[in-house]
Amino acid sequence: MGEWANTIMIVGSGQTGTALARIAASKGYSILLHDLHPEQVDKSLAKIETSLLAEENSDTHLAQKILARITKVGSLKESVQSDFVIETATENLTIKKQIFTTLSNYITQDTILATNTSSLSITEIASASDCPDRVVGMHFMSPADTMQLVEIVRGAKTTDATRNIAEKIARSFGKEPVEVKDYPGFICSRLLIPMINEAITCVFDDIADIETVDKIMQLGASHPVGPLRLADIIGLDTCLTVMETLHRNLENRKYRPSALLRNMVKAGKLGRKSGEGFYIYND
Ligand SMILES: NC(=O)c1ccc[n+]([C@@H]2O[C@H](COP(=O)([O-])OP(=O)(O)OC[C@H]3O[C@@H](n4cnc5c(N)ncnc54)[C@H](O)[C@@H]3O)[C@@H](O)[C@H]2O)c1
Incomplete structure (x- = not known):
């Protein structure tokens, strides 16, 4: 103040x-x-x-x-x-x-x-x-x-x-x-959200389950929380909008939102704020 x-x-x-x-x-x-x-x-x-x-x-x-x-x-x-x-x-x-x-x-x-x-x-x-x-x-x-x-x-x-x-x-x-600078996703979202999107694609492709993907990034890359837990914290709707903004404005396929991310948002599974995302929240 x-x-x-x-x-x-x-x-x-x-x-x-x-x-x-x-x-x-x-x-x-x-x-x-x-x-x-x-x-x-x-x-x-x-x-x-x-x-x-x-x-x-x-x-x-x-x-x-x-x-x-x-x-x-x-x-x-x-x-x-x-x-x-x-x-x-x-x-x-x-x-x-x-x-x-x-x-x-x-x-x-x-x-x-x-x-x-x-x-x-x-x-x-x-x-x-x-x-x-x-x-x-x-x-x-x-x-x-x-x-x-x-x-x-x-x-x-x-x-x-x-x-x-x-x-x-x-x-x-x-x-x-x-x-x-004023560029889509600035720096933090441009780096973080595509990583989360890729983690979601790994689950969609059945390479590993949700807990395993999170564990790999926590214990293998020193992330304090795994990317799917983080997606739940941020809100899956926000993650989807960020990916759509990057995809539309940077015109690169690598930013295309995962089909699973789209489906979960359509189903109202937005993460912690809606009570369910990749994990269930009872509070
Ligand atoms: N969640 C995150 O991790 C995070 C981090 C940094 C920035 N942000 C940004 O903060 C903003 C909000 O994100 P959030 O996670 O708090 O979302 P949220 O969904 O939890 O809350 C958004 C709120 O905005 C309200 N709202 C919608 N339209 C409105 C209007 N016309 N007038 C007044 N209120 C309106 C909704 O009712 C809702 O309560 C977004 O721009 C998001 O990108 C979010």
Whole structure:
């Protein structure tokens, strides 16, 4: 928290929006939390409370104090109260462009708009707003509450001042910002998601089962979690959109999404967030 921002609006309170709301509130920011589905914000608030209470050294009083900094808001109009917006809605270009068009109708002329897209063009998302100079990519790695890195991505019209504030916000969250160019998947998703896609193809081709593929990459390549477990954590729908974005924009067959990935998304098996992906989740 600092002179650059006091109130942050988070648009999309799914996995990443929930984690970012918790981090930012813990750092002292006032948070406006919005989702297309209001009940999703209630779920987020309940999750945040549970995780705050479960944290070591946390007490009920501190948890309630942090929680009180987060306000549920029902409309994007409330963005007028914010200094900084982080959009963490579904990885879908049409949805993100609509959100940026709407936000730019309400925000003040100083408010900065960040998108947490994993793969989509910052320039294209920014073009939907009337303030592309104040739009920036802030790709928090998942899970956002534990991972250190944030890819900072400038669109064609992003100013130095906008980029600098995004970096300051990332640092104030305890993260390490690294600037990369606006290219499909940036660096992290471009390397990580094709590896996950290949692991899914290995299972589809019956070369090894799910647990074995994960074990091989954990014990054989020192990955903290296997690629299929990681796909479940990221969300299979997000993995599919990233592969489609890479495939469409880089025009190379090597990025073609696995048929199994497509089938699982069609079946609603999205990973941890839907209760089932490559593994079953009962919480
Ligand atoms: N999951 C990850 O590992 C990860 C990592 C880094 C970045 N991201 C990015 O963060 C974004 C969100 O991912 P997630 O995993 O949190 O997804 P999610 O599916 O858990 O949550 C997305 C949320 O957006 C909401 N939403 C959809 N349309 C909306 C709209 N028009 N207005 C407001 N809210 C809307 C949905 O209701 C949902 O609650 C995506 O762009 C994704 O690429 C995800």
